Every structure is written in C-alpha cells, then in structure tokens.
Amino acid sequence: MKIHKYDTVIVGAGGAGMRAAIEATKRSRTAVLTKLYPTRSHTGAAQGGMAAALANVEEDNWEWHTFDTVKGGDYLVDQDAAEILAKEAIDSVLDLEKMGLPFNRTPDGTIDQRRFGGHSRNHGEAPVRRSCYAADRTGHMILQTLYQNCVKEGVEFFNEFYVLDQLITEVDGVKKSAGVVAYELATGEIHVFQAKAVIYASGGCGKFFKVTSNAHTLTGDGQAAVYRRGLPLEDMEFFQFHPTGIWRMGILLTEGARGEGGILRNKDGERFMEKYAPVMKDLASRDVVSRSIYTEIREGRGCGPEGDHVYLDLTHLPPEQLDAKLPDITEFARTYLGIEPYTDPIPIQPTAHYAMGGIPTNVEGEVLADNTTVVPGLYAAGEVACVSVHGANRLGTNSLLDINVFGRRAGIAAAEYSATADFVELPEDPAKLVQEQVERLRTATGSERVTEIRKELQETMDANVMVFRTEQTIKTAVEKIGELRERYLNVSIQDKGKRFNTDLLEAIELGNLLDLAEVMAVSALARKESRGGHYREDYPNRDDVNFMRHTMAYREVGDDGAESIRLDYKPVVQTRYQPMERKY
Amino acid sequence: MATPTLDKAAEAGQPEPGFADSPYITVTFRIRRFNPEVSEEASWQDFQLEIDPKERVLDALHKIKWELDGSLTFRRSCAHGICGSDAMRINGRNRLACKTLIKDINPEKPITVEAIKGLTVLKDLVVDMEPFFQAYRDVMPFLITTGNEPTRERRQSAEDRERFDDTTKCILCAACTSSCPVFWNDGQYFGPAAIVNAHRFIFDSRDEGGEQRLEILNDKDGVWRCRTTFNCSEACPRGIEVTKAIQEVKRALITRRF
Ligand SMILES: Cc1cc2nc3c(=O)[nH]c(=O)nc-3n(C[C@H](O)[C@H](O)[C@H](O)COP(=O)(O)OP(=O)(O)OC[C@H]3O[C@@H](n4cnc5c(N)ncnc54)[C@H](O)[C@@H]3O)c2cc1C
Ligand code: SF4
Numbered sequence: 132m133k134i135h136k137y138d139t140v141i142v143g144a145g146g147a148g149m150r151a152a153i154e155a156t157k158r159s160r161t162a163v164l165t166k167l168y169p170t171r172s173h174t175g176a177a178q179g180g181m182a183a184a185l186a187n188v189e190e191d192n193w194e195w196h197t198f199d200t201v202k203g204g205d206y207l208v209d210q211d212a213a214e215i216l217a218k219e220a221i222d223s224v225l226d227l228e229k230m231g232l233p234f235n236r237t238p239d240g241t242i243d244q245r246r247f248g249g250h251s252r253n254h255g256e257a258p259v260r261r262s263c264y265a266a267d268r269t270g271h272m273i274l275q276t277l278y279q280n281c282v283k284e285g286v287e288f289f290n291e292f293y294v295l296d297q298l299i300t301e302v303d304g305v306k307k308s309a310g311v312v313a314y315e316l317a318t319g320e321i322h323v324f325q326a327k328a329v330i331y332a333s334g335g336c337g338k339f340f341k342v343t344s345n346a347h348t349l350t351g352d353g354q355a356a357v358y359r360r361g362l363p364l365e366d367m368e369f370f371q372f373h374p375t376g377i378w379r380m381g382i383l384l385t386e387g388a389r390g391e392g393g394i395l396r397n398k399d400g401e402r403f404m405e406k407y408a409p410v411m412k413d414l415a416s417r418d419v420v421s422r423s424i425y426t427e428i429r430e431g432r433g434c435g436p437e438g439d440h441v442y443l444d445l446t447h448l449p450p451e452q453l454d455a456k457l458p459d460i461t462e463f464a465r466t467y468l469g470i471e472p473y474t475d476p477i478p479i480q481p482t483a484h485y486a487m488g489g490i491p492t493n494v495e496g497e498v499l500a501d502n503t504t505v506v507p508g509l510y511a512a513g514e515v516a517c518v519s520v521h522g523a524n525r526l527g528t529n530s531l532l533d534i535n536v537f538g539r540r541a542g543i544a545a546a547e548y549s550a551t552a553d554f555v556e557l558p559e560d561p562a563k564l565v566q567e568q569v570e571r572l573r574t575a576t577g578s579e580r581v582t583e584i585r586k587e588l589q590e591t592m593d594a595n596v597m598v599f600r601t602e603q604t605i606k607t608a609v610e611k612i613g614e615l616r617e618r619y620l621n622v623s624i625q626d627k628g629k630r631f632n633t634d635l636l637e638a639i640e641l642g643n644l645l646d647l648a649e650v651m652a653v654s655a656l657a658r659k660e661s662r663g664g665h666y667r668e669d670y671p672n673r674d675d676v677n678f679m680r681h682t683m684a685y686r687e688v689g690d691d692g693a694e695s696i697r698l699d700y701k702p703v704v705q706t707r708y709q710p711m712e713r714k715y
Numbered sequence: 716m717a718t719p720t721l722d723k724a725a726e727a728g729q730p731e732p733g734f735a736d737s738p739y740i741t742v743t744f745r746i747r748r749f750n751p752e753v754s755e756e757a758s759w760q761d762f763q764l765e766i767d768p769k770e771r772v773l774d775a776l777h778k779i780k781w782e783l784d785g786s787l788t789f790r791r792s793c794a795h796g797i798c799g800s801d802a803m804r805i806n807g808r809n810r811l812a813c814k815t816l817i818k819d820i821n822p823e824k825p826i827t828v829e830a831i832k833g834l835t836v837l838k839d840l841v842v843d844m845e846p847f848f849q850a851y852r853d854v855m856p857f858l859i860t861t862g863n864e865p866t867r868e869r870r871q872s873a874e875d876r877e878r879f880d881d882t883t884k885c886i887l888c889a890a891c892t893s894s895c896p897v898f899w900n901d902g903q904y905f906g907p908a909a910i911v912n913a914h915r916f917i918f919d920s921r922d923e924g925g926e927q928r929l930e931i932l933n934d935k936d937g938v939w940r941c942r943t944t945f946n947c948s949e950a951c952p953r954g955i956e957v958t959k960a961i962q963e964v965k966r967a968l969i970t971r972r973f
C-alpha cells in the first residue's frame with residue numbers, strides 16, 4: 132500500500148473532472164485519479180451541443196433558458212441553481228472557445244447555434260437556436276480541448292486508477308472527507324490518497340440498463356463509494372431515456388438530427404409526434420418523446436416484424452447537410468446497421484441515457500450529508516452529482532453545460548478550501564475495506580458468475596423500471612435486485628492475478644451497479660406520481676401536493692448487520708417560476 | 716405523407732435493410748496471449764464461438780472474456796468508435812474492435828487478434844500507451860495565442876474552420892502510429908498521431924504557435940522520417956487523411972506558410 136498526499140484530489144477526468152482540474156491545479160497541489168485515460172471518458176461521446184443563450188443567430192436570453200430548464204425538469208429543478216447554469220453558460224462557452232474549441236461558425240464568424248429539444252424562445256413560444264456545437268461531435272471537442280488545456284497547465288494525472296472507497300473521519304462530531312482509496316489497474320497495488328479536498332466527477336451509472344447509450348465503464352463507482360459511507364443519494368429514480376437510440380444496440384443518435392429537421396415516423400409513415408406535442412413536435416422534451424414512441428409501439432404502430440421500434444427519417448434532408456452537420460451519426464447507421472441514411476430511415480428505440488440524480492451538492496459543488504449540512508472537504512460535479520439543475524428530466528445540451536459550469540465551480544471551491552484547511556487525519560487502517568474486497572474476490576470460489584448476474588440485472592431494469600413503471604413492475608425489480616445481491620456474495624472470478632485484472636474490476640463494478648439499482652427502484656416505488664423521466668402508469672399525473680420534493684436515499688445498517696434503504700425528502704428551491712402544467 | 720422508402724421494403728415483403736435473418740455461425744478467434752505473471756512467452760490461443768456475424772469483434776472478445784476465459788484482457792469503453800480504447804491488430808490490420816463487424820473480415824477463416832505493434836505489450840491486447848501520449852504532449856497540443864483575450868469569442872470564418880476540420884476528429888487511438896513501419900523501427904519518431912494533432916493547431920487561424928510546433932517537427936525524429944507508406948491513413952478509424960495532413964505539415968515547413 133502506498134500513501135500519497137495532495138491538497139486536492141479529483142476523481143474522474145471527463146468534462147467535469149478536467150474542467151475542475153484546470154481551476155484546481157492553478158490554485159492547489161492537485162491530482163486527478165481516473166479509471167480511463169482522460170480522452171477515453173464518455174463526455175467524448177456527446178454529440179449534439181452545449182446550450183448557452185449567446186443570441187448569435189436569433190434573439191435569446193438567460194432568463195428564457197432558465198425557464199426552459201425548470202419546465203423541462205418538470206419543476207423539480209432547484210431554480211437558484213438553474214439560474215446560475217443559464218447565466219454562466221455564456222462565459223462557459225466563450226471560455227471553451229478561448230481554450231481552442233473549434234465550434235461551427237456562422238457566416239460572420241461567430242459561434243453557430245442550432246435547435247434542440249425543449250429550448251424555446253419566450254417561455255415556449257417556438258423553438259430557439261441555443262445549442263452551440265461542433266458538427267455532431269461536440270462532446271469529443273470539449274473533452275479534447277479540456278485535455279489539451281490540462282496538458283498546458285501541467286495537470287497531474289494518475290491514469291487507470293480506480294477509486295473504490297471514500298474516507299471519512301469524524302472531527303468534533305463533524306464528518307469530514309479525509310481522502311480516497313484507489314486500485315491501480317496495471318499492478319494491482321492499493322493507494323491511499325490523503326487530501327484536504329476531494330471532488331467526485333466520475334460520471335453516470337447507465338450500465339444497469341441493457342439498452343443504453345452509456346459506455347461499459349459507466350458503473351456509478353463514485354455514487355456507490357459515498358453512499359456506502361452513509362451519505363445520501365438524491366433523486367435516483369429519475370433517469371432519462373433518450374428517444375433515439377439505435378434499435379437494440381442503444382448507440383445514441385443525437386437529438387440534433389431532429390434539430391436539423393429529422394422526423395420520427397411509425398410503421399404507417401405517420402409523423403406521430405404531431406399528435407402528442409402539437410407545437411414542439413419531434414423536438415418536445417425527451418421524456419415526452421420517449422413515451423410517445425412506446426405508446427405507438429404498444430398500440431401496434433411500431434415498425435419491423437416484431438413492431439418493436441420506430442423510424443428516424445432523415446431522407447428528406449439534403450445529403451450535404453447530413454455530411455456537414457451529422458457526419459458521425461450517419462456513419463454509425465452505415466457501420467452498425469448497414470443502412471444508408473440518405474435514402475433509408477433508421478430504426479430506433481428509446482435508450483437509457485442520463486442519471487438526473489446523484490450525489491447531492493449545493494451550488495458550490497459541496498456535498499451534502501443531509502438536507503442542509505455540508506461535508507467539509509467533499510465536492511461533486513457532473514453527471515455523478517445532483518445540484519439539481521435537471522430536476523425530473525434533463526434538457527438536451529444542458530449536461531455539457533452542467534459539467535463546465537459546475538466543474539469549474541467545484542474546482543475553484545475545492546482549491547480555495549484546501550488552501551486554508553488542514554489535512555484531516557486518516558481513519559485507522561484506511562485501505563481495509565478495499566483490501567478485503569479485493570482479496571475476497573481474488574480468492575472466492577463461489578459458483579456465481581459476474582456475467583450472469585449483470586445480464587439478469589440489466590434485463591430486469593429494462594423490463595421493469597424503464598419508460599413506463601407501475602407498483603407491480605417496480606416491486607418485481609426490487610425483489611429481483613435483492614435476489615441478485617444475495618447471489619453476488621457468492622460470485623467468483625477467473626483471473627486471480629494482479630496485473631491488469633479487469634475481471635476483478637468488472638466484479639467490483641457490478642457490486643456498485645447492484646447497490647445503485649436498488650436505490651433507484653426503491654426511490655421509484657415511493658414516488659407515487661408521474662414527473663419527467665419517472666412515469667407511473669398507476670399514478671399518471673404529477674402530484675405537487677405530495678411530491679414536489681427531492682428524494683434523499685440513505686443506506687442504513689442495523690445492529691445485526693442487515694442493510695436497508697431509508698428515504699427522506701428535501702424541499703425544492705423555487706424562486707421565479709410557479710409550477711404549471713407542462714405542454715409542448 | 717409520402718415516405719416511399721418505408722413502404723418499399725414492406726411491400727416487397729423484404730426484411731428491413733441490415734436486419735436480414737442471420738443464423739449464428741461458428742467463428743474461430745486466434746488471439747495473441749501474453750501474461751508475464753504466467754509466462755514470459757507470448758502464444759496464440761484459439762477460441763471457438765457461436766456468434767451473429769453482424770456483431771462487433773468487441774462483442775466476440777466480451778463473449779470470450781465473460782463466458783470462456785475471464786483472464787483475457789483488453790481495453791474498451793464506449794463500444795462505438797468514439798473513445799479510442801480498443802485499437803488492435805485484427806487479421807493483420809489495425810482497427811478498432813468495436814467498429815469492426817465480424818462479417819466484414821472473412822469469418823470463414825480464423826480471425827487473428829493481437830496487440831498493436833511498436834508499443835510494449837503489458838498483457839494480452841493491452842500495450843503501454845505512455846510513449847504515444849508523450850509524443851502527443853511534445854507537439855504542444857493546445858491553442859497558443861498572444862495579446863489580450865477578446866471579451867467575446869474569437870472570430871473564425873467557416874472556411875478557416877474547415878481548414879483543420881479533418882484533424883480535429885482524432886480520438887488518439889494509436890491505430891495510425893502503431894501501423895507505421897518507421898515507428899516500429901524507431902520508437903523515437905513522433906509518429907502520425909502526434910503530427911495530426913500538431914496539424915490541428917498549425918492550420919487553426921486563431922493559433923500563433925505554428926512556428927514553434929514546426930520547429931519541433933523539423934527535428935530528426937520529426938516529419939521528415941515519414942516515408943509516405945499510407946498505412947496510417949488506411950488504419951485511421953475516423954477516416955482522417957493522415958498522410959495528407961503530414962504532407963501539409965511538410966509543405967508548411969518548406970514554405971513557412973500555413
Ligand atoms: C452518447 C451520449 C451523447 C450525449 N450528448 C450530449 C449532448 O449533446 N449535450 C449534452 O449536454 N449532454 C450530452 N450527453 C450527456 C453528457 O455527455 C454527459 O452527461 C457528460 O459528458 C458527463 O460528464 P462527466 O464529466 O460527468 O462524466 P464522464 O465524461 O463520463 O467522465 C467520468 C470520468 O470518471 C472516471 N471514473 C469513473 N469511475 C471512476 C473510478 N471509480 N475511479 C476513478 N475514475 C473514475 C472516468 O475515467 C472518466 O474519466 C450525452 C451522453 C451520451 C452518453
Ligand atoms: S489519426 Fe486516426 S488512427 Fe491516428 S490516433 Fe487519431 S484517430 Fe487514431
């Protein structure tokens with residue numbers, strides 16, 4: 132075991148982690164621990180764009196953007212945070228441009244903007260061009276640009292280090308962050324990083340679903356690490372299902388395709404979104420479109436022999452426009468489906484995409500131990516966190532924005548904290564939990580296999596807690612997850628070595644997914660209403676009287692060692708906007 | 716509403732494009748194994764799989780790892796050609812495992828899979844990427860400007876933006892560099908990927924560090940080592956015209972215009 136000491140430690144090198152690192156490195160001795168090489172992070176997969184009311188191509192302002200964000204989130208958004216997001220969006224895009232990001236340009240050389248779902252002019256009047264983009268590889272360009280600037284600033288990375296535990300020490304009755312424990316992939320060695328401030332920027336957890344746009348590595352390690360140490364997770368029942376994933380594979384086809392004029396059609400060729408969202412049509416918010424697609428499929432208007440998908444039709448768009456604006460996704464259709472999007476429509480279905488919930492923070496990125504108390508020295512930003520700017524449903528292009536705005540804020544806040552704070556003493560035997568976990572898996576002889584449990588988990592999640600949920604389906608999921616968690620205790624792996632043991636890490640990642648899936652299902656069961664991405668067929672309406680509040684889930688361990696989940700609730704911050712019915 | 720393309724397939728009773736019924740076939744994967752914890756020698760190992768040929772080579776590797784041999788080791792993340800984790804030599808050519816469909820690489824014969832060349836193999840398909848990233852960092856891959864920052868964005872015309880569009884697509888997968896015979900013989904050579912990323916800035920109208928970067932690439936291990944074998948362009952999974960970018964950098968060095 133090795134011990135390292137840094138002022139600030141950042142967990143994750145996607146957009147949020149690197150944006151934080153650029154700030155933190157200037158102000159404090161900083162280390163970034165990342166399980167992937169920074170440029171492999173899933174921010175690079177983002178296609179469509181980043182929202183900011185630059186008003187480069189038409190009238191726009193941050194207040195309209197705030198409203199759309201609040202409405203898009205079905206009023207579960209904390210409005211103070213949404214206002215910061217929309218206001219700081221403008222500088223955040225300009226900062227990236229100055230760092231070198233090659234945005235697409237307007238004829239007069241400014242940053243070009245395009246339409247995206249749920250973004251409107253003047254509180255829902257009509258779609259507005261607010262998304263700043265670089266072809267359909269905006270996330271790739273953000274990730275590259277941030278990495279380039281990390282190289283420039285000399286940011287210190289520990290690549291292929293997996294953070295597996297959060298260290299917390301109680302000082303005078305206050306829980307403080309003391310550091311993290313990491314596993315080095317190349318050698319199998321365990322490292323303790325003592326740090327005054329720790330920032331989690333470890334991304335989402337979509338891999339508990341089968342059909343998903345998320346990378347294999349998005350297994351919620353950060354959420355699980357803090358949850359296991361008794362800290363809460365907020366709004367985990369809210370997961371976004373993106374309408375246009377490639378049929379069966381889940382690979383994302385950006386909403387930008389519809390922003391450019393693409394149309395969804397059922398088996399009769401009908402543009403069905405006209406029925407469900409007469410104004411915004413194909414560009415209504417994602418939860419609305421995903422439900423509409425499944426309604427078409429359930430009512431027998433789905434395409435293909437099994438009627439289990441619909442079409443994204445781009446055939447009426449000029450090939451030059453597809454080449455210039457959507458080169459990557461048209462290539463996905465060619466590579467993975469053998470389909471030519473110039474002439475043929477693309478089979479799609481909703482795909483599990485984005486975790487609205489996560490580690491609760493305030494607007495400075497400080498992690499909360501309950502509804503109000505912060506954990507000194509602990510920060511989170513990006514998809515792992517819940518500020519909450521996305522509420523019950525995130526608008527497209529607001530996450531690339533979130534990682535930049537709140538990544539930057541967390542980086543500054545953490546470094547300023549570590550400039551004056553003292554190191555907190557490490558708990559006794561700090562690596563104990565991870566050492567035991569690794570040793571147990573390496574020597575286990577049980578009959579259960581990681582693959583089988585993961586497959587069953589993903590199948591139950593897709594079947595029971597996806598776009599449509601009922602008490603019955605969620606209960607089925609809770610029960611199944613419970614059974615899988617039991618079986619997980621009996622799991623064994625084949626690779627017993629130390630060097631690059633990805634067999635071992637997949638087993639650990641599965642443990643994280645199981646914990647988070649359970650939190651998600653239990654939170655969903657208790658929310659007896661429909662709001663944003665959480666749709667209960669048995670409670671199809673939003674219920675502001677009883678459920679205009681955030682869920683806070685805590686892990687409890689009884690005296691007998693039995694684990695359970697305790698749910699609590701936190702009020703939503705409302706400033707300008709009173710909840711209204713959401714129509715598109 | 717006319718959507719002839721939808722109806723055409725349905726009327727003719729044909730399966731949808733790309734989704735013809737496809738029975739599983741048996742495919743042999745011949746994988747170059749190496750694990751110094753077990754043996755200092757690398758060796759080939761065959762695995763037979765029943766698999767849908769429309770699946771990716773990455774799917775096959777997962778099937779092997781998850782069902783047959785958990786110790787098989789490779790890097791991967793996004794599974795759709797965007798993160799650059801899984802460049803490997805498949806049937807003797809560098810490709811991304813997640814962007815290569817089995818049906819496209821003659822599954823009747825054993826499919827060989829081995830680590831990319833020119834970088835030290837650490838375990839099975841995993842190589843040491845550090846020298847590759849070091850060469851990238853050495854070309855100063857970030858925007859260099861002087862003077863005061865503007866308050867708004869820097870202006871750039873669509874044409875100027877187009878000038879370096881191709882080289883912004885790079886995902887740093889190393890398929891190009893590790894397919895280059897010059898790099899195999901001399902690991903000191905910057906390699907195509909580093910030059911591609913230098914190109915991305917040299918030809919960016921906002922950048923003022925072109926001269927510095929050209930000096931770096933004028934070095935004995937720089938662009939002049941390139942023998943124009945085109946391996947790199949063929950290997951690039953992002954379709955970047957790598958050789959053309961290197962030629963443009965060479966030309967800029969001669970004319971000092973860019
Ligand atoms: C296909 C796709 C398209 C999208 N398109 C858009 C879009 O157009 N606009 C938009 O606004 N949003 C989009 N999103 C959402 C957005 O891209 C993501 O939410 C956002 O990029 C997440 O960034 P992040 O920095 O939080 O996490 P990530 O980029 O996922 O990075 C996570 C980092 O954490 C590290 N990590 C994880 N676990 C550990 C661990 N245990 N130890 C150490 N390190 C760890 C990883 O190595 C990685 O570096 C899209 C998402 C997907 C999947
Ligand atoms: S130029 Fe192409 S092959 Fe080379 S590293 Fe970049 S993406 Fe990979």
Ligand code: FES
Pocket residue numbers: 790791792793794795796797798799800801811812813814
């Ligand atoms: S797994 Fe990301 S490029 Fe292949």
